[in-house]
Amino acid sequence: MSTTTTDTKEQIISVAERLFAERGFAGTTLRNVISEAEVNLAAVHYHFGSKEDLFRAVVARFARPIVEQELALLKQLQAGDRVPSVEAILTALFKPGLEFLAQDKEFLLVHAKFMGRCWTEPEPLKSIVAGEFALSMEAFLDVLQRTLPEQSRSQLSWKFDLVIAALIRVQSEAGQPFALLQSTEPEAIQEAMEQLVKFLSAGMRS
Amino acid sequence: MSTTTTDTKEQIISVAERLFAERGFAGTTLRNVISEAEVNLAAVHYHFGSKEDLFRAVVARFARPIVEQELALLKQLQAGDRVPSVEAILTALFKPGLEFLAQDKEFLLVHAKFMGRCWTEPEPLKSIVAGEFALSMEAFLDVLQRTLPEQSRSQLSWKFDLVIAALIRVQSEAGQPFALLQSTEPEAIQEAMEQLVKFLSAGMRS
DNA sequence: GTCTATAATTCGATAGAC
DNA sequence: GTCTATCGAATTATAGAC
Numbered sequence: 001m002s003t004t005t006t007d008t009k010e011q012i013i014s015v016a017e018r019l020f021a022e023r024g025f026a027g028t029t030l031r032n033v034i035s036e037a038e039v040n041l042a043a044v045h046y047h048f049g050s051k052e053d054l055f056r057a058v059v060a061r062f063a064r065p066i067v068e069q070e071l072a073l074l075k076q077l078q079a080g081d082r083v084p085s086v087e088a089i090l091t092a093l094f095k096p097g098l099e100f101l102a103q104d105k106e107f108l109l110v111h112a113k114f115m116g117r118c119w120t121e122p123e124p125l126k127s128i129v130a131g132e133f134a135l136s137m138e139a140f141l142d143v144l145q146r147t148l149p150e151q152s153r154s155q156l157s158w159k160f161d162l163v164i165a166a167l168i169r170v171q172s173e174a175g176q177p178f179a180l181l182q183s184t185e186p187e188a189i190q191e192a193m194e195q196l197v198k199f200l201s202a203g204m205r206s
Numbered sequence: 207m208s209t210t211t212t213d214t215k216e217q218i219i220s221v222a223e224r225l226f227a228e229r230g231f232a233g234t235t236l237r238n239v240i241s242e243a244e245v246n247l248a249a250v251h252y253h254f255g256s257k258e259d260l261f262r263a264v265v266a267r268f269a270r271p272i273v274e275q276e277l278a279l280l281k282q283l284q285a286g287d288r289v290p291s292v293e294a295i296l297t298a299l300f301k302p303g304l305e306f307l308a309q310d311k312e313f314l315l316v317h318a319k320f321m322g323r324c325w326t327e328p329e330p331l332k333s334i335v336a337g338e339f340a341l342s343m344e345a346f347l348d349v350l351q352r353t354l355p356e357q358s359r360s361q362l363s364w365k366f367d368l369v370i371a372a373l374i375r376v377q378s379e380a381g382q383p384f385a386l387l388q389s390t391e392p393e394a395i396q397e398a399m400e401q402l403v404k405f406l407s408a409g410m411r412s
Numbered sequence: 413g414t415c416t417a418t419a420a421t422t423c424g425a426t427a428g429a430c
Numbered sequence: 431g432t433c434t435a436t437c438g439a440a441t442t443a444t445a446g447a448c
Contacts (some may be wrong), residue, residue, distance in 0.1 A: 008431080024232055024326075024328065024330050025231035025233075026229065027231075027233075027423080031422080031423080039432090040431095040433055041424090041433095042426080042427095042433070044424095044425095045424085045426075046424060046432080051423065051424065051425095075366055087417090115304060117326060118421090119327050122233060157228065157384035158376075158384060159378065161375065161385075162372045162376070163369055165375040166371060169368060170364075172326070178291070178367070180364035195361075198409075199365060199368065199412050201408060201412075202409050202412040203404075203405040203409045206405050206407075214413080214414090215432090235442085236441080237441080244415095247442090247443090248413095248415070248443090248444080249414065249415090250443095251443060251444075252413070252414080256442080284445085349420085
């Protein structure tokens with residue numbers, strides 16, 4: 001695989017992620033993508049096959065490092081059969097996503113908005129996204145179950161779903177007036193994460 | 207205005223609401239709408255002018271009765287300068303939306319999903335929706351401020367935003383496996399509402 | 413108000429030269 | 431791998447008969 005190829009592929013994925021995030025899958029045309037990515041239309045089909053396969057590639061590049069980090073933090077948290085607190089679990093869930101925001105300020109909100117958009121895409125896109133995150137979601141539910149054994153699995157499930165919805169909302173709204181997350185300074189992110197964890201831990205225990 | 211006209215207009219709006227809810231604005235074509243509504247393509251432009259204006263009409267028919275009910279319940283809650291509890295305020299916020307689900311079982315989830323979809327539509331659609339609900343949102347924030355005077359306005363704002371996000375998520379996921387809202391029986395809705403209010407009130411106070 | 417017919421564009425996808 | 435050129439289908443929107 002030549003350097004040029006990689007650049008072209010990555011360039012297409014990056015632009016597609018941003019446009020999918022802003023306008024959704026149906027609202028984004030391949031011509032929008034190639035125009036901003038400054039590549040040829042045929043290159044998209046050559047590298048990815050179809051628009052839907054391009055979406056798959058975007059989701060994969062986006063989700064895998066996050067899931068990996070989440071699972072690592074979770075494993076670390078459970079070391080020695082410890083039963084972590086709700087706060088610790090939620091912090092492990094939020095950290096990879098939110099710290100990603102701090103790392104690259106240029107596209108700071110793109111990943112977040114893409115995630116938020118994915119959450120509401122119709123089938124079959126929704127299943128593509130859910131598939132990438134399924135492993136991580138199950139693992140978090142399992143450890144939550146051990147921390148809150150008095151709650152039923154179904155209760156934990158819908159509560160955890162609302163936790164994810166809240167995280168996504170905070171990420172999507174970042175930077176907007178009155179949003180929780182106003183700046184991408186590490187301190188601001190840390191502060192926002194703590195407040196969000198407090199808000200949701202209280203709900204998880206209710 | 208003849209009966210036929212009204213029926214055609216209402217029919218178009220109803221189908222459009224459902225399709226916008228399921229596939230989003232960009233993912234829905236006017237041909238999808240007229241096909242299911244069994245009306246002529248030109249009728250859409252005759253009655254609404256454009257696809258975006260059709261979206262405006264859908265939002266207006268959808269939002270206005272809900273906002274009206276919300277404000278009425280809120281006024282009732284504040285009668286005699288009372289300072290209602292967080293639980294009472296959230297219940298007033300959730301009731302109109304959730305009880306709507308029970309009323310018409312045929313389209314029980316359409317309104318809910320439409321609302322959820324609207325929340326993430328790109329501009330200028332987002333602003334159209336926000337405009338319809340702005341009055342109600344401000345009123346709720348004001349009464350929340352009086353109930354929780356020790357919290358800053360900006361804190362209340364992002365927390366309230368997460369409350370809305372949670373309500374929308376619950377509505378959108380209704381009927382799915384592991385969702386909070388599984389049935390449209392009044393008792394099930396009541397029970398779900400109480401649990402959701404508990405979850406979020408705890409967070410509001412945190 | 414409703415219809416047919418169609419204009420004017422844009423879409424995803426592909427063939428084939430280089 | 432990258433390009434031009436183009437296909438066939440689908441899109442919103444309109445004109446004009448009834």
